[in-house]
Amino acid sequence: MSATTDRPAHLTEPRWMRGVLLGLALTFLALFLLLPLITVFAEAFKKGWQLYLAAITEPDALSAIRLTLWVAAVSLVVNLIFGVAAAWAIAKFEFRGKQFLITLIDLPFSVSPVVAGLVFVLLFGSQGWLWPYLQDHNLKIVYAVPGVVLATLFVTFPFIARELIPLMQAQGSEEEQAALTLGASGWQIFWRVTLPNIKWGLLYGAILCNARAMGEFGAVSVVSGHVRGLTNTLTLHVEILYGEYQFAASFAVASLLALLALVTLVIKNVVEWRSARPDSVNQPMEAAPGANAAPRPATA
Amino acid sequence: MTVALSAPGAEVPGLRHRKRPGVLPGFGLSMGFTMVYLSLLVLLPLAMLPLKSASLGWEGFWRVVSAPQAVYSYQLTFGTALIAAAVNLVFGMVVAWVLVRYQFPGKKILDAMVDLPFALPTAVAGIALTALYAKSGWLGGPLDEWFGLKVAFTPIGIVVAMIFIGIPFVVRTVQPVLEDIEREIEEAAVSLGANRWETLRRVLLPTVVPALLTGFALAFARAVGEYGSIVFIAGNRPMVTQITPLLIMSKLEQFDYVGAAAIATVMLAISFVLLLMINVLQGWQSRRGRRFA
Numbered sequence: 001m002s003a004t005t006d007r008p009a010h011l012t013e014p015r016w017m018r019g020v021l022l023g024l025a026l027t028f029l030a031l032f033l034l035l036p037l038i039t040v041f042a043e044a045f046k047k048g049w050q051l052y053l054a055a056i057t058e059p060d061a062l063s064a065i066r067l068t069l070w071v072a073a074v075s076l077v078v079n080l081i082f083g084v085a086a087a088w089a090i091a092k093f094e095f096r097g098k099q100f101l102i103t104l105i106d107l108p109f110s111v112s113p114v115v116a117g118l119v120f121v122l123l124f125g126s127q128g129w130l131w132p133y134l135q136d137h138n139l140k141i142v143y144a145v146p147g148v149v150l151a152t153l154f155v156t157f158p159f160i161a162r163e164l165i166p167l168m169q170a171q172g173s174e175e176e177q178a179a180l181t182l183g184a185s186g187w188q189i190f191w192r193v194t195l196p197n198i199k200w201g202l203l204y205g206a207i208l209c210n211a212r213a214m215g216e217f218g219a220v221s222v223v224s225g226h227v228r229g230l231t232n233t234l235t236l237h238v239e240i241l242y243g244e245y246q247f248a249a250s251f252a253v254a255s256l257l258a259l260l261a262l263v264t265l266v267i268k269n270v271v272e273w274r275s276a277r278p279d280s281v282n283q284p285m286e287a288a289p290g291a292n293a294a295p296r297p298a299t300a
Numbered sequence: 301m302t303v304a305l306s307a308p309g310a311e312v313p314g315l316r317h318r319k320r321p322g323v324l325p326g327f328g329l330s331m332g333f334t335m336v337y338l339s340l341l342v343l344l345p346l347a348m349l350p351l352k353s354a355s356l357g358w359e360g361f362w363r364v365v366s367a368p369q370a371v372y373s374y375q376l377t378f379g380t381a382l383i384a385a386a387v388n389l390v391f392g393m394v395v396a397w398v399l400v401r402y403q404f405p406g407k408k409i410l411d412a413m414v415d416l417p418f419a420l421p422t423a424v425a426g427i428a429l430t431a432l433y434a435k436s437g438w439l440g441g442p443l444d445e446w447f448g449l450k451v452a453f454t455p456i457g458i459v460v461a462m463i464f465i466g467i468p469f470v471v472r473t474v475q476p477v478l479e480d481i482e483r484e485i486e487e488a489a490v491s492l493g494a495n496r497w498e499t500l501r502r503v504l505l506p507t508v509v510p511a512l513l514t515g516f517a518l519a520f521a522r523a524v525g526e527y528g529s530i531v532f533i534a535g536n537r538p539m540v541t542q543i544t545p546l547l548i549m550s551k552l553e554q555f556d557y558v559g560a561a562a563i564a565t566v567m568l569a570i571s572f573v574l575l576l577m578i579n580v581l582q583g584w585q586s587r588r589g590r591r592f593a
Contacts, residue, residue, distance in 0.1 A: 112525030119345035186325035215421025218527035
């Protein structure tokens with residue numbers, strides 16, 4: 001495969017150099033991206049179709065799928081509401097400490113997933129501050145489904161907000177102000193003016209949020225207690241099967257998650273193409289802290 | 301008018317100290333909800349870490365966080381994260397360069413694939429890498445046989461997993477900067493007598509350095525906190541492959557909640573420092589971008 005370029009000869013590297021660079025890039029990505037992905041499917045089908053189907057249709061796997069879908073749905077709804085509220089407050093109004101607030105919203109990205117899970121164990125666990133109260137009222141949060149939901153909410157916290165904030169800041173609020181002078185109420189302005197403008201950003205953030213919610217492992221692993229058929233999400237089910245040396249079954253379940261990742265990438269690219277945001281192609285799906293805090297060179 | 305002016309709470313134009321944040325409705329509702337949700341879900345739980353560690357007292361805290369096992373885990377975590385981020389710095393630059401400057405079949409797919417480490421659940425990446433680099437694996441077998449190199453269950457395995465999860469950061473921060481460099485700048489360098497290498501080193505490289513460093517810092521920060529993709533390939537051997545998140549995990553499994561909280565407090569403090577550094581780097585990057593783009 002040769003690397004062609006649309007540049008004149010004096011503005012590009014010699015032909016052999018282009019070949020070397022392309023070869024390096026392809027080798028690196030093949031080794032570190034493609035090969036692990038292929039491994040998932042190869043290992044999943046190693047013992048044949050029957051075992052694959054059995055692994056993903058056994059009751060524990062099905063209940064893990066159900067819990068994963070449920071947790072993802074909850075975190076999607078909650079994060080959509082929070083994301084829109086945070087972006088509305090930050091993008092449409094001026095107040096002190098705005099930059100600080102944006103940094104705080106980014107905080108969960110820079111916290112290790114294990115630490116994210118740990119804080120909820122410290123709050124609600126058997127040595128936690130709220131334990132006596134929870135005991136009195138017969139409530140269980142950690143090592144139960146609510147803990148899994150809380151941990152997932154924590155790690156997915158910034159996804160939708162950080163998509164919407166720069167988008168709505170760039171759009172300004174002239175259209176909303178025009179609607180206001182024409183007599184529209186707050187909700188009318190939101191549903192009829194703002195929402196149509198941010199729908200692609202909203203969808204983009206929702207896809208990323210969903211992928212992370214379904215794929216979260218570290219934080220959920222700390223709070224779930226690994227109760228089979230009850231608090232096991234798909235990723236935890238993968239871990240348990242792997243730990244029991246049921247490798248083919250483990251990879252079979254993992255292949256479902258890998259498919260989800262591939263679907264996510266496809267939808268993400270379609271959304272980028274549809275929304276025609278020239279800068280979005282280059283946005284990391286999940287940049288760490290404050291990637292949007294500073295104006296990007298592209299928009300400066 | 302006089303009545304209105306003297307009424308309690310009435311605002312005199314020009315004397316207002318508190319500016320209204322804006323004309324649109326909904327500030328109170330959206331801001332209130334944001335603050336309450338942020339505080340309850342993020343700030344309050346995170347505050348548990350220093351609060352819980354405080355029960356150890358200063359000396360007890362210090363004893364836990366400076367225990368040999370803990371110190372080894374910091375060294376291992378930072379060392380491996382540094383190597384992985386450096387590898388990503390070099391290859392991320394090459395990948396970004398190739399994606400921006402060259403045309404080749406399958407480029408679009410490759411570009412989309414770069415985000416795979418974000419989309420693939422970390423546990424899936426973890427077991428895949430372990431299978432790949434174990435003795436019986438496609439890569440682990442030959443590496444062991446030909447070079448005597450063991451990857452799985454050694455610190456090298458940790459580096460491999462950290463490289464995987466860090467790939468998108470450098471590529472995605474450098475890519476837009478490379479795209480924004482105008483051809484005229486290179487034309488100017490060439491017309492002033494620079495050869496290709498000089499143009500690269502003295503014109504293009506200084507422009508992308510801030511973005512490169514930002515990508516490096518992001519990849520490093522991510523690698524330091526990573527758990528899912530590392531736990532399988534590392535194998536959690538104390539003083540050998542026990543990175544700091546694994547140490548927290550094993551303290552939790554022994555019901556040493558206070559010890560786990562103390563180590564986690566150290567990690568949280570490190571996250572804060574990295575966050576600040578990244579913000580500074582990004583400020584530099586956007587200033588540099590304005591000057592050159």
